[in-house]
Amino acid sequence: MKKLSTHRRHPLAGLVVVLLGLVVAGGLYAAVRPAAAEGSQAGDQELIAEGRRLFVVGCSSCHGLNAEGIETKSGGNNGPSLIGVGAAAVDFQVDTGRMPMARPDVQAPRKEKVYNDDEIAALAAYVASLAPGPAIPAPEDYSTEGASVVRGGEFFRTNCTACHNFAGAGGALADGRYAPPLRGVEPKHIYEAMETGPQQMPVFSWLDEQDKRDIIAYLQRLEEQPAYGGPSLGSRGPVTEGLWGWVGGVGILVLAAVWIANNGARAGKKHQ
Amino acid sequence: MTSHGPDGHLPQRSAVTDGDTTGQDLSLLPDRPAEPVSDPGIPPHEPRPTDVDPVLERRAERQVAMLFASAALLALAFCVAYFTIDESDIFLGYGALNLALGLTLGFALLFIGVGAIQWARKLMADHELVEYRHGAASTAADRAESIAAFQAGAEESGFGRRTLVRNSLLGSLAVLGLPAVVLLRDLGPLPGDAFARTVWKKGVRVVKDVSGEPIRPEELSVGGQINAAPASFFETEGPDGTVIPAEYEGHQLQIEKTKAPVILVRMAPDDITPGPGREDWGIDGILCYSKICTHVGCPISLWEQQTHQLLCPCHQSTFDLADSGRVLFGPAARPMPQLPLDVDEEGYLIAADGFNEPVGPSYWERG
Numbered sequence: 001m002k003k004l005s006t007h008r009r010h011p012l013a014g015l016v017v018v019l020l021g022l023v024v025a026g027g028l029y030a031a032v033r034p035a036a037a038e039g040s041q042a043g044d045q046e047l048i049a050e051g052r053r054l055f056v057v058g059c060s061s062c063h064g065l066n067a068e069g070i071e072t073k074s075g076g077n078n079g080p081s082l083i084g085v086g087a088a089a090v091d092f093q094v095d096t097g098r099m100p101m102a103r104p105d106v107q108a109p110r111k112e113k114v115y116n117d118d119e120i121a122a123l124a125a126y127v128a129s130l131a132p133g134p135a136i137p138a139p140e141d142y143s144t145e146g147a148s149v150v151r152g153g154e155f156f157r158t159n160c161t162a163c164h165n166f167a168g169a170g171g172a173l174a175d176g177r178y179a180p181p182l183r184g185v186e187p188k189h190i191y192e193a194m195e196t197g198p199q200q201m202p203v204f205s206w207l208d209e210q211d212k213r214d215i216i217a218y219l220q221r222l223e224e225q226p227a228y229g230g231p232s233l234g235s236r237g238p239v240t241e242g243l244w245g246w247v248g249g250v251g252i253l254v255l256a257a258v259w260i261a262n263n264g265a266r267a268g269k270k271h272q
Numbered sequence: 273m274t275s276h277g278p279d280g281h282l283p284q285r286s287a288v289t290d291g292d293t294t295g296q297d298l299s300l301l302p303d304r305p306a307e308p309v310s311d312p313g314i315p316p317h318e319p320r321p322t323d324v325d326p327v328l329e330r331r332a333e334r335q336v337a338m339l340f341a342s343a344a345l346l347a348l349a350f351c352v353a354y355f356t357i358d359e360s361d362i363f364l365g366y367g368a369l370n371l372a373l374g375l376t377l378g379f380a381l382l383f384i385g386v387g388a389i390q391w392a393r394k395l396m397a398d399h400e401l402v403e404y405r406h407g408a409a410s411t412a413a414d415r416a417e418s419i420a421a422f423q424a425g426a427e428e429s430g431f432g433r434r435t436l437v438r439n440s441l442l443g444s445l446a447v448l449g450l451p452a453v454v455l456l457r458d459l460g461p462l463p464g465d466a467f468a469r470t471v472w473k474k475g476v477r478v479v480k481d482v483s484g485e486p487i488r489p490e491e492l493s494v495g496g497q498i499n500a501a502p503a504s505f506f507e508t509e510g511p512d513g514t515v516i517p518a519e520y521e522g523h524q525l526q527i528e529k530t531k532a533p534v535i536l537v538r539m540a541p542d543d544i545t546p547g548p549g550r551e552d553w554g555i556d557g558i559l560c561y562s563k564i565c566t567h568v569g570c571p572i573s574l575w576e577q578q579t580h581q582l583l584c585p586c587h588q589s590t591f592d593l594a595d596s597g598r599v600l601f602g603p604a605a606r607p608m609p610q611l612p613l614d615v616d617e618e619g620y621l622i623a624a625d626g627f628n629e630p631v632g633p634s635y636w637e638r639g
Contacts (some may be wrong), residue, residue: 001315025361040341080578162573162585173576174583174590174601202497202537211483228367230374260389266318267325 017185044125054119058100067130078104085196087124092192094120096185098199106176108199134195134205140222141209142191143219150216155158160215161206167235168219173200187216314400322394332394339387346380468630468638469529471520472611477503478536478560478621484508486620489555495577498536499563502623503531508628531631533563534611534623535573538592539580547596553612555621560611561597562631565589567604569633582608605634 007013047070048115056065062079069081082089093099097113115123124136141178162181165171168182178201182190194212197203207215322329354374361368408417432437477486481499484506492498504519505528520528541557552557561582563571570586580594589602597608609631614624630638 076350095300157480159497159573162571170483171585173574174579174588177576179574198494200578201573203493203495204497205493206480206487206491206496226365226367228370228511230370240467260393262508263392265321267321267323272394 012163018116021270047125048129049130051122051124054123056113058115058120059123062104064100067127075142082130084126084131084133085127085149087136088134088140088192089196089198090124090127090135091120092189092196092198094123098233107178110180133194137188137191137195139188142213142216144213144220147213147217148223149209149214149218151211152218153223155207155211155215156218159207165235165237167220167232169235182219185219187220190216287578314402317400320394324396327393336387336391336395339383339390343380343383343387346376346383350376350380415484421487427493432550467632467635470627470631471502471504471528472490472534472623472626474623474625475616476609476623478534478613478623479506479615481533486618488619489615489621492536492538492558494538494540494557496538497571497577499571500528500534500536500560502532505532530569531564534560534572535563535582536560536576537575537577537578537580537593543594545588546593547610550596550610550612553610553624555613555615558613558621559593559622560613560621561591561593562609562611562627564632565575565604566599566606566608566631567602 042238055063059079063082064071064268067082067136070078072078082244091122093108095113095117097111098108101108102111102116104120113120113123128135129134160168162256163171163173164182170179170181172178179201192198192210193201194204194207194215196205213236233244320331350373353369353376357369359367359369363371409415410469426432440490443512478500479502481488481501484501484503486503487498487500505525507518508516510516518525536558536559538556543553544554544557544559546553561572565572565584565586567584567587567589572584574585575581575582575593576583580592582591582593582597582602584602584604585592587603589604590600591604592598592600592607593608598611599605599607606629609629610626611627612624614622616622
């Protein structure tokens with residue numbers, strides 16, 4: 001401190017102090033200023049407003065004008081409340097074409113999507129603005145780089161195969177509902193489904209990021225894997241295999257037996 | 273070459289006694305009552321084209337030989353495929369090696385079979401035969417001879433006379449049955465109350481299956497489900513970083529694993545109708561149920577988060593987890609056993625007690 005104080009009368013001391021003050025003040029401002037810039041905030045507001053316009057036209061008949069859901073007299077709902085479901089749920093449901101539903105039904109099936117990417121982003125922004133919820137995952141969230149297929153398989157068989165089948169081929173639930181096949185589903189949508197629990201699927205957001213990436217990697221490996229054991233018959237297990245075995249296999253054997261026992265062509269009386 | 277009569281009828285008994293030379297033992301032929309409907313007999317024999325046309329015969333011969341030769345070629349192709357096709361090669365989405373080996377060997381065997389049948393159908397002798405079944409009883413002479421031999425044996429061995437030898441033999445044979453009976457003990461010990469017990473007891477942490485991580489209630493959102501297991505199945509890390517091995521291992525672990533798996537589900541507390549005495553068994557809408565179906569013991573985790581129904585894929589038993597695991601549908605006779613939950617001082621989920629009833633399917637002594 002002594003050395004510093006000896007220079008306090010130096011001609012340049014005032015300049016140095018002013019410069020230091022500027023740097024500190026600028027640094028502090030950079031550190032504490034609001035994270036979102038003014039311009040992008042205005043853009044968000046616009047996106048949310050656009051999303052609300054789309055929502056009122058396309059979604060509110062079931063989900064209510066303010067996404068609060070419409071309850072029926074019997075305690076069910078025409079459409080559940082979307083408050084707190086988050087942008088990930090909107091992106092999953094609308095980007096896979098499940099929403100809007102073609103008609104009220106026990107299950108919203110995957111179909112050609114109705115909204116384009118910008119409209120989906122607007123809808124997601126609107127629903128996300130209602131209450132905090134899971135956000136749309138970034139590509140690195142569901143990237144399978146360095147993921148463990150073996151570990152993913154263990155998680156998949158423990159948590160997913162009950163409904164989605166050991167090969168991800170899907171399966172039946174109660175009352176005409178079903179778990180859809182997982183083949184050809186984009187990693188982003190698999191991630192969002194685990195995060196949000198669409199329709200009857202339970203929420204698996206408790207799986208940590210690595211677990212989810214491992215599961216996605218396992219599913220991708222399942223898809224890439226050639227059929228070493230011959231035709232998989234839809235990977236449906238003993239039902240299709242038994243059906244093919246009994247109808248196809250035994251049928252061929254019956255035809256063979258008929259051919260063997262057939263008396264065959266005869267030359268006719270004139271040769272006797 | 274025909275064994276039927278000149279009119280194409282089956283040889284009747286009268287025909288045989290008239291000096292037919294088929295060599296049948298007359299005493300073995302059954303006495304036949306008069307036929308109510310006259311026997312039309314075998315239709316007249318007609319030769320096959322290959323019997324009368326040497327060109328066709330040679331063609332059939334070539335066909336059969338071609339089939340056998342193709343089988344040989346395919347067998348060689350099998351060997352070539354085995355050595356030349358790489359295990360990782362893919363053809364039309366199938367493993368190329370398996371496909372080639374299966375097709376070549378399969379068709380080789382098929383061609384040998386088809387060739388043999390074709391040979392028999394086209395070229396081998398083609399005449400109708402009648403072969404009678406003979407009576408089951410031996411002739412009187414054979415029976416008398418057998419009885420005489422047996423009696424001679426009994427007499428010469430002295431089995432009836434030497435009672436000491438006979439009785440000691442019978443006694444030793446009887447005692448020889450004891451080792452077989454004693455070995456049955458190895459089927460035991462009797463399970464006792466092992467069916468009724470699981471490893472769950474007060475204070476056992478409920479952890480995630482596969483990873484063995486403990487669970488905080490806030491990790492599970494409404495509609496969430498965790499397939500869980502008791503912490504004693506997993507190794508844990510002690511406070512000083514040492515690894516504490518799992519309480520159950522190997523054979524014992526496999527046995528306990530058949531009974532102890534549970535599922536944790538979280539519902540909105542308003543949706544839950546707790547059973548009498550079960551009001552405090554959940555934590556903020558998190559309930560814990562056995563994963564073993566009460567029908568025949570399939571592990572089930574098909575839980576529909578909106579209907580709160582747990583469906584067993586084996587026989588469609590359906591349980592309402594919002595209502596003490598009540599049976600809604602299907603062959604199961606008992607509700608899913610529920611495990612009372614609590615939170616320990618570190619904030620992780622634990623069992624507040626063991627199951628108060630045996631998990632899994634009904635059994636004889638369960639009552």
